[in-house]
Amino acid sequence: MRNRFDLQLKQLNDDIIEMGNMIERAIEMGVYALIGHDTDKAKQTIDYDMDIDHMERDIEALCMKLLLQQQPVARDLRQISSALKMITDMERIGDQASDIAELSLQLGDVSDIDEISLIQKMANETMMMVVRGTEAYVTKDLDVAHNVIDNDDVVDDLFDQIKMALVKRIQDNHVKSFEAADLLMVAKYFERIGDHATNIAEWVIYSITGKHVDEADN
Amino acid sequence: MRNRFDLQLKQLNDDIIEMGNMIERAIEMGVYALIGHDTDKAKQTIDYDMDIDHMERDIEALCMKLLLQQQPVARDLRQISSALKMITDMERIGDQASDIAELSLQLGDVSDIDEISLIQKMANETMMMVVRGTEAYVTKDLDVAHNVIDNDDVVDDLFDQIKMALVKRIQDNHVKSFEAADLLMVAKYFERIGDHATNIAEWVIYSITGKHVDEADN
Numbered sequence: 001m002r003n004r005f006d007l008q009l010k011q012l013n014d015d016i017i018e019m020g021n022m023i024e025r026a027i028e029m030g031v032y033a034l035i036g037h038d039t040d041k042a043k044q045t046i047d048y049d050m051d052i053d054h055m056e057r058d059i060e061a062l063c064m065k066l067l068l069q070q071q072p073v074a075r076d077l078r079q080i081s082s083a084l085k086m087i088t089d090m091e092r093i094g095d096q097a098s099d100i101a102e103l104s105l106q107l108g109d110v111s112d113i114d115e116i117s118l119i120q121k122m123a124n125e126t127m128m129m130v131v132r133g134t135e136a137y138v139t140k141d142l143d144v145a146h147n148v149i150d151n152d153d154v155v156d157d158l159f160d161q162i163k164m165a166l167v168k169r170i171q172d173n174h175v176k177s178f179e180a181a182d183l184l185m186v187a188k189y190f191e192r193i194g195d196h197a198t199n200i201a202e203w204v205i206y207s208i209t210g211k212h213v214d215e216a217d218n
Numbered sequence: 219m220r221n222r223f224d225l226q227l228k229q230l231n232d233d234i235i236e237m238g239n240m241i242e243r244a245i246e247m248g249v250y251a252l253i254g255h256d257t258d259k260a261k262q263t264i265d266y267d268m269d270i271d272h273m274e275r276d277i278e279a280l281c282m283k284l285l286l287q288q289q290p291v292a293r294d295l296r297q298i299s300s301a302l303k304m305i306t307d308m309e310r311i312g313d314q315a316s317d318i319a320e321l322s323l324q325l326g327d328v329s330d331i332d333e334i335s336l337i338q339k340m341a342n343e344t345m346m347m348v349v350r351g352t353e354a355y356v357t358k359d360l361d362v363a364h365n366v367i368d369n370d371d372v373v374d375d376l377f378d379q380i381k382m383a384l385v386k387r388i389q390d391n392h393v394k395s396f397e398a399a400d401l402l403m404v405a406k407y408f409e410r411i412g413d414h415a416t417n418i419a420e421w422v423i424y425s426i427t428g429k430h431v432d433e434a435d436n
Contacts, residue, residue, distance in 0.1 A: 053306075088271075095310065099410065167399050170388040181385050181402055188403045192317065 005070045012062055012083055013138045019055045020134030023090050024127045026052060026097035027193065031123040034104040034186060035111055045101035052094035056087045075210075082207035086137065089196040089203075093130065096193050100186055107182040113169075115162050115183055122158045122190035125151060129197035137204045148201035149213070155194035162187040223288045230280055230301055231356045237273045238352030241308050242345045244270060244315035245411065249341040252322040252404060253329055263319035270312035274305045293428075300425035304355065307414040307421075311348065314411050321404055326397040331387075333380050333401055340376045340408035343369060347415035355422045366419035367431070373412035380405040 026048055033042035063084050066072065072080060110116060129148045136144035166180045166187075174180060202213045244266055251260035281302050284290065290298060328334060347366045354362035384398045384405075392398060420431045 092313065095313065102410075102413075163396070163399060167388055167395055170385055171391050171395060173389050177385055177389060178381070181381060181399075184399055185403050185406045188406075192320075195320075 005066070005072070005076075008062065008066055008070070009076070009079070012059070012066065012080070015055070015059045015062065016083055016086065016134050016137055019052070019059060019087060019090050020131050022048075022052050022055060023093050023097070023130045026094050027123055027127050027130070030097040030100040030104070031120060033101045034107070035116055035120065037104065037107075037109050037111055039105060042101040042104045046098045049094045049098035052091060056091040059087050060084065075207075078207045078210055082137070082203040085203045086134075086200050089199040090130070090134075093126075093193050093196045096189050096196070100189050103182070103186055103189070107186075108176070108179040110176075110179045110183045110186075113176055113179060113183055115165050115169075115180075115187075118158055118162045118165075119183065119187060119190065122155055122162075122187065122194070125155050125158065126190060126193045126197055129155075129194065130200065133197055133200040133204060136201065137207065140208050142205060142208055145201045145204040145208070148204075149198050152194045152198040155191060159187050159191040159194075223284070223290070223294075226280065226284055226288070227294070227297070230277065230284065230298070233273070233277045233280065234301055234304065234352050234355055237270070237277060237305060237308050238349050240266075240270050240273060241311050241315070241348045244312050245341055245345050245348070248315040248318040248322070249338060251319045252325070253334055253338065255322065255325075255327050255329055257323060260319040260322045264316045267312045267316035270309060274309040277305050278302065293425075296425045296428055300355070300421040303421045304352075304418050307417040308348070308352075311344075311411050311414045314407050314414070318404055318407050321400070321407070325400040325404075326394070328394075328397045328401045328404075331394055331397060331401055333383050333387075333398075333405075336376055336380045336383075337401065337405060337408065340373055340380075340405065340412070343373050343376065344408060344411045344415055347373075347412065348418065351415055351418040351422060354419065355425065358426050360423060360426055363419045363422040363426070366422075367416050370412045370416040373409060377405050377409040377412075 026045060029041055029045040029048060032038065033045055063080050066080050067077075070076075129151050132144055133148045135141070136148065163184060166184045169180045170177045206212055244263060247259055247263040247266060250256065251263055281298050284298050285295075288294075347369050350362055351366045353359070354366065381402060384402045387398045388395045424430055
């Protein structure tokens with residue numbers, strides 16, 4: 001059975017990488033829909049969330065099969081149970097990307113608000129976190145996982161920066177006060193995406209060390 | 219098999235009602251955590267989201283069993299496939315209630331901002347929409363389902379009202395400008411919950427009429 005088990009674990013790794021790439025794409029589509037004020041792209045992003053949901057279910061089914069048929073122990077068991085946790089956060093990121101696309105349908109044109117460039121940065125940072133987090137899972141690279149977690153500070157700083165700037169913009173009775181308020185809500189969604197990407201990296205660390213991050217830090 | 223099928227359909231109805239009550243409770247806990255600035259309640263709300271996720275999986279498994287073993291047609295088939303769609307929106311509402319609880323952990327004390335009473339109203343309206351939506355599913359009551367959909371205008375109006383008031387508060391350089399910005403983001407979460415509750419009611423209408431709302435309106 002061992003060879004079959006290894007093949008199935010390889011399949012699991014490939015699927016996790018693919019789901020990571022799907023999430024990256026969803027974030028990219030969502031921010032594109034927002035910045036480009038692009039209705040079609042927004043609808044594509046919302047539809048794409050269903051593909052991500054299906055991917056989650058497929059990976060979940062594979063994990064269940066591995067757990068029931070192979071009854072893995074120790075590190076193999078952690079690898080599979082971590083995958084089950086990771087895909088929940090990945091699916092939530094897909095939801096948030098879809099929510100950002102939904103927002104872009106309701107928002108005024110925010111594309112000429114300066115802070116949009118910081119939103120793009122938040123998007124890029126979170127995309128990188130997701131992709132590197134899933135890579136760290138497959139390569140079992142603790143350092144990369146820790147870098148992903150550290151990177152959440154960059155995302156949080158960007159959020160604080162955007163919040164400051166947008167509140168100031170509203171306080172100054174900027175002509176686009178309401179659009180600034182809309183953009184603030186979008187920034188919050190990206191900040192949450194960063195939180196979920198951090199969770200992913202924390203599960204990677206658990207799958208490698210068997211310790212949850214708080215314990216591992218002790 | 220018919221009797222067994224009826225029993226399983228009854229089980230499905232009971233589960234949908236229970237999941238509706240769980241969602242109602244999650245929203246209630248989330249807004250309580252926010253208004254009471256209550257860290258313990260916030261953590262409870264976040265944990266409770268896992269129970270809701272499990273309930274979704276249980277109902278999904280029951281639906282799959284019904285579809286595969288009983289191969290239902292027409293109205294029975296619609297009832298089960300609608301349930302599969304409804305629980306996705308219900309689970310998303312659980313996520314949003316959990317996100318509101320997460321927010322309440324990061325926010326300043328917003329409990330003394332006047333608009334908090336409107337947030338409470340949004341919470342009450344959306345709780346009512348979820349509960350009545352699931353009841354309409356079980357009682358196959360088209361009017362109640364349509365009332366739920368109409369009620370989303372009340373939620374949207376409350377959001378617009380809160381947004382206006384909070385942006386004005388910030389423009390006036392109110393001492394709590396940043397807390398006002400925080401509250402705006404919370405209001406957005408409740409507005410999204412209203413959207414998901416509307417989706418639930420639209421699936422109820424489909425399960426009864428076999429038509430999607432846009433068609434049904436024609």
